[in-house]
Amino acid sequence: MSPYLYDLLTPALILDWPIAQQNIERAASFVENKQVRLRPHFKNHKRVALAHKQLAAGGCAGMTAATIFEAIALVDGGIEDILIANQVVNATSINLLIELAKRANLRVAIDNIENAKAMAEVAKIHGLEIGVLIEVDIGMGRCGIAPGEAVVNLAKQISLLEGIRFDGLQAYEGHAVGILDTDERESVAISSMQKAINTKKQLEIAGHECRIISGAGTGSFRATGKLEDVSELQIGSYVTMDWSYKERIGDQFDVALTVLANVISVSENNLVLNAGCKSIGHEMGPPKLRDYPLAEIPTFGSEEHTTVNFPGHKFKVGDFIHMIPSHCCMTCSLHQDMLVFEGERIIDIWPAAIGYPRKN
Numbered sequence: 001m002s003p004y005l006y007d008l009l010t011p012a013l014i015l016d017w018p019i020a021q022q023n024i025e026r027a028a029s030f031v032e033n034k035q036v037r038l039r040p041h042f043k044n045h046k047r048v049a050l051a052h053k054q055l056a057a058g059g060c061a062g063m064t065a066a067t068i069f070e071a072i073a074l075v076d077g078g079i080e081d082i083l084i085a086n087q088v089v090n091a092t093s094i095n096l097l098i099e100l101a102k103r104a105n106l107r108v109a110i111d112n113i114e115n116a117k118a119m120a121e122v123a124k125i126h127g128l129e130i131g132v133l134i135e136v137d138i139g140m141g142r143c144g145i146a147p148g149e150a151v152v153n154l155a156k157q158i159s160l161l162e163g164i165r166f167d168g169l170q171a172y173e174g175h176a177v178g179i180l181d182t183d184e185r186e187s188v189a190i191s192s193m194q195k196a197i198n199t200k201k202q203l204e205i206a207g208h209e210c211r212i213i214s215g216a217g218t219g220s221f222r223a224t225g226k227l228e229d230v231s232e233l234q235i236g237s238y239v240t241m242d243w244s245y246k247e248r249i250g251d252q253f254d255v256a257l258t259v260l261a262n263v264i265s266v267s268e269n270n271l272v273l274n275a276g277c278k279s280i281g282h283e284m285g286p287p288k289l290r291d292y293p294l295a296e297i298p299t300f301g302s303e304e305h306t307t308v309n310f311p312g313h314k315f316k317v318g319d320f321i322h323m324i325p326s327h328c329c330m331t332c333s334l335h336q337d338m339l340v341f342e343g344e345r346i347i348d349i350w351p352a353a354i355g356y357p358r359k360n
């Protein structure tokens, strides 16, 4: 393969390393001299090599994973501290989780006593104790139980089981991170996170030590990360970024991830690119073109094409264009390879940790 960006086959998922590195450093500097730690969310990019770069920059407690698949990739990749910020309920997955817990400090979110019992039973057989965070629903309405008494009751039930240890709370303010207005976003995030903090106080009064509150996203961590009791920030998108996050959070981080495409057809008002929804995530809206703010992508229905409305454009067939996704995490999952570049030179290729595990 040629080491030059504009010799690549397209569409290609590409990462501008100096920008990504700067994003990583900016996040690390946010936690400098604070007690709170970063726990970068692997779901953003699913590249073990990039996870190692995030951890090497400092200020991290470990990585966050969304799935058992991601946890396997991280443990196999030598990462030693992992939180699966989701429920793992399938019996095969629980067995695997306990196997992984022999090789790494692994915690998992739970919101149900039957799930806790199932994990405790397997852990006990293996002579292990698995650490769990009770997921508390602080407003997102996804998983989790109500803050307050329900959490205290579940912690009490867990404390009676062997093989499982209550370590704290999983509390993600995901309903706040998408709010466009910064003041409103931060105020919703803070009032939501306060519910987890109040629950921690109730837990402690009831005699259950609550060492961890883990939550936050790229759109909210600067607000919730200042709250004294929040201990881990599970930010993901900050490394790669996308245009929808950029619109919400401005200068905090820059877009490092684009999909490199070619112009395959032109007319006076339109151009067509060779990348469609099989190459670029668009759940937050159609992609945008880097460097061409006047270009409009009104619809985005094709699998392998994007039609751009751009009257007066000067593009020719064969020209290269950087497409910025509306959703970086989905875009990273659509490609096996992430090509990492600096200037116009490809400096690395990072494969995605996607697919059914071949080992175990």
Ligand SMILES: Cc1ncc(COP(=O)(O)O)c(C=O)c1O
Residues within 6 Å of the ligand: 041, 044, 085, 172, 174, 177, 215, 216, 217, 218, 219, 234, 235, 236, 237, 238, 329
């Ligand atoms: C559990 C959890 N934590 C944190 C995040 C934050 O991710 P991001 O920083 O990409 O918004 C997410 C996003 O989906 C999430 O599901």
